[in-house]
Amino acid sequence: MSETAYNKTKLEHLTEYIVSHLNSSVLDNKIDSWQERAAIVVDGEDLGNGGYVAAYWRYEAVISIEEFPHQKLDPRNLFALVACWLSDCDSDRDINELADPEISVDVISDEAADVLIEIEMMEAIQMIPDEAGLITWRGNRYRVQTVPIDVAEEYEMSNAN
Template structure:
């Protein structure tokens, strides 16, 4: 059996990004994230190297932070982190259809704490590569789910020819 490194979803990456950048123990066991209202957008695009982008997985991502200490930690820090992550790690969302800006909800529980909910649409490619031991049959071949390797040129030669 071929071992494949697990790649984090955008939601897992965003959640980890928030936790690591807030750098505080107040979020321990108080942050949860999940996907809902998923939809498959079928593609079948040839990605080269015999790989196929079979579909996109589009979903509503929800991140919920309980008892966020809004008096000790300005919530704008959280808002800025989300905006920066989207700009750095999901910049193609502007080119995709109906990828609205995140929705935020703040439920103030007391002078010191509030429950914060962030909801946003995310979309991820689902790619496959040939594998004789793979579990997916498609158009007469067997595949496994994995990102398609991208070939990158290591050298290039530029030629500048002048007309006589």
């Protein structure tokens, strides 16, 4: 597992996914994304290896695409990209009771429409022990980073009763 802190949010990953799959001329300087109405859900779950989930960061992700060429590119391609990314990369949506994405389309001409996609997202804020960390909690110092997960390389099974 990497020793670095978080690099990207789910929203940043999703935006990059959309950009990488659509023709760049469609999105050149016309796509933007941001977060709104964020909340922190305090947790404290022990993940092992000294790491914890400090909280969950719940927010409204907004993706805006100006002048989407809806006559040249079927908008259902965009909507399918969002759905497939959520299915592959945000599989806990039902458990976290996150709403389905909402889409607004404002047709501005025969060739183009402004598209706004709003998606409720939730991300764990994990932390690991670090004497130089910025966070003091329960008498220990931590830094924000994904908690490493130990994976067994071999196992032994027994039928002892």
